[in-house]
Amino acid sequence: MRASSLVDHCATSLVVVVLLTAAAAARTNNECHSGDKAALLAIKSAFGNASYFNSWTPDTPCCEWTSVSCSGDGSAAARRVVGVSLVDDASLAGPLPGAAIARLTALQQLVLNNVPGVNGTIPRDLTRLNATLGLLDIISTGISGPVPSFLSEITALSYLSLSSNKLTGPIPASLGDMPNLYFLDLGYNRLTGTIPPLLLRKASDAYLYLSHNKLTGGVPAEFAAVHFWTIDLSYNGFKGDASSLFGANKPLLNVDLSHNAFSFNLSGVQLPEGLNSLELSHNDIYGDIPEMVVDMMLNYLNVSYNRLSGVVPAGGNMAWFDQSCFQHNKGLCGSPLPPCKH
Ligand SMILES: *[C@@H]1O[C@H](CO)[C@@H](O)[C@H](O)[C@H]1NC(C)=O
Ligand SMILES: *[C@@H]1O[C@H](CO)[C@@H](O)[C@H](O)[C@H]1NC(C)=O
Ligand SMILES: *[C@@H]1O[C@H](CO)[C@@H](O)[C@H](O)[C@H]1NC(C)=O
Ligand SMILES: *[C@@H]1O[C@H](CO)[C@@H](O)[C@H](O)[C@H]1NC(C)=O
Numbered sequence: 001m002r003a004s005s006l007v008d009h010c011a012t013s014l015v016v017v018v019l020l021t022a023a024a025a026a027r028t029n030n031e032c033h034s035g036d037k038a039a040l041l042a043i044k045s046a047f048g049n050a051s052y053f054n055s056w057t058p059d060t061p062c063c064e065w066t067s068v069s070c071s072g073d074g075s076a077a078a079r080r081v082v083g084v085s086l087v088d089d090a091s092l093a094g095p096l097p098g099a100a101i102a103r104l105t106a107l108q109q110l111v112l113n114n115v116p117g118v119n120g121t122i123p124r125d126l127t128r129l130n131a132t133l134g135l136l137d138i139i140s141t142g143i144s145g146p147v148p149s150f151l152s153e154i155t156a157l158s159y160l161s162l163s164s165n166k167l168t169g170p171i172p173a174s175l176g177d178m179p180n181l182y183f184l185d186l187g188y189n190r191l192t193g194t195i196p197p198l199l200l201r202k203a204s205d206a207y208l209y210l211s212h213n214k215l216t217g218g219v220p221a222e223f224a225a226v227h228f229w230t231i232d233l234s235y236n237g238f239k240g241d242a243s244s245l246f247g248a249n250k251p252l253l254n255v256d257l258s259h260n261a262f263s264f265n266l267s268g269v270q271l272p273e274g275l276n277s278l279e280l281s282h283n284d285i286y287g288d289i290p291e292m293v294v295d296m297m298l299n300y301l302n303v304s305y306n307r308l309s310g311v312v313p314a315g316g317n318m319a320w321f322d323q324s325c326f327q328h329n330k331g332l333c334g335s336p337l338p339p340c341k342h
């Protein structure tokens with residue numbers, strides 16, 4: 001009884017697979033450009049034909065391989081490989097095969113995420129994709145060495161995340177030359193040195209994440225003119241005045257300056273009206289919390305562990321924030337902290 005139902009089930013699945021495959025073949029062509037297919041097989045071989053690539057077999061159409069995406073809908077004779085994403089696999093090991101990847105001459109998106117065995121440095125061959133590669137994610141890998149200066153040669157690049165690797169050395173100033181870059185995440189590495197002043201100056205909406213590094217120095221004066229939507233400088237060794245990031249008409253949504261040694265007077269700071277999240281804890285910020293916070297739609301506010309004084313403004317969203325958001329300041333008082341002494 002059990003055996004026969006198993007056979008039945010298998011037979012049904014087989015029919016369904018055959019029908020689906022026939023329908024797909026009639027409608028689309030899932031084979032990719034032959035050069036792209038050869039490049040993908042070279043990537044597979046460079047990783048020692050790891051089991052991750054089991055679906056990458058020469059006799060199947062490569063647009064159907066896992067982790068591969070192609071352009072077009074198959075009406076064109078040869079589809080191009082535009083995306084490769086290698087994710088969540090601890091058995092992928094060894095250096096990033098830059099030369100093989102660079103043979104994917106139409107590649108627009110390259111993603112490595114949570115592949116801790118991939119190691120070595122970021123290969124220069126990636127610059128051969130200068131005209132096409134718009135998104136590069138190398139996240140949670142074993143890759144070490146510098147953030148290479150040559151990445152700026154990839155002029156198509158608009159989105160670059162190199163977070164959670166073992167990168168060391170400075171942020172290259174050349175990243176400030178990139179014409180299309182608007183999203184830069186270098187968080188959770190071991191970077192040192194200061195922020196290059198011209199970073200993201202060309203972006204109409206800029207996202208910068210540098211948290212959890214060993215960066216020092218101040219916020220560049222040039223940042224006053226950058227259209228940041230998000231800036232996260234938390235957990236570094238930054239100091240000085242960061243108030244130029246703020247201002248009434250800025251598009252800022254999220255600011256995290258926590259766990260640094262920033263020191264400036266918060267009293268006179270004009271917070272942008274649309275600000276959603278403001279994390280300033282663990283710095284040397286002084287003055288008062290601006291009264292305008294009560295008129296804003298803040299969803300997160302934390303100013304704890306600073307040298308602020310005065311009364312915690314009451315009203316608006318302020319009731320959402322508990323005493324942990326205000327604790328450990330020099331002279332802050334009033335709800336949710338103990339009452340002020342008159
Ligand atoms: C991977 O498999 C291909 C095809 O079977 C073979 O030519 C190549 O040598 C293999 N590479 C490695 C590193 O095992
Ligand atoms: C990369 O990892 C392998 C082990 O998987 C190791 O033998 C090799 O030395 C590592 N290379 C670098 C540059 O860390
Ligand atoms: C890409 O690099 C090549 C070789 O350096 C150069 O000729 C070409 O103009 C570059 N293309 C773009 C879009 O930057
Ligand atoms: C902070 O700035 C306010 C005016 O915006 C000023 O009244 C106050 O004295 C300043 N505090 C310090 C400690 O400089």
Ligand SMILES: *[C@@H]1O[C@H](CO)[C@@H](O)[C@H](O)[C@H]1NC(C)=O
Pocket residue numbers: 281282302303304305322324325
């Ligand atoms: C505010 O920051 C402090 C210090 O980092 C932390 O202990 C507290 O939990 C934070 N409060 C909230 C609500 O996140």
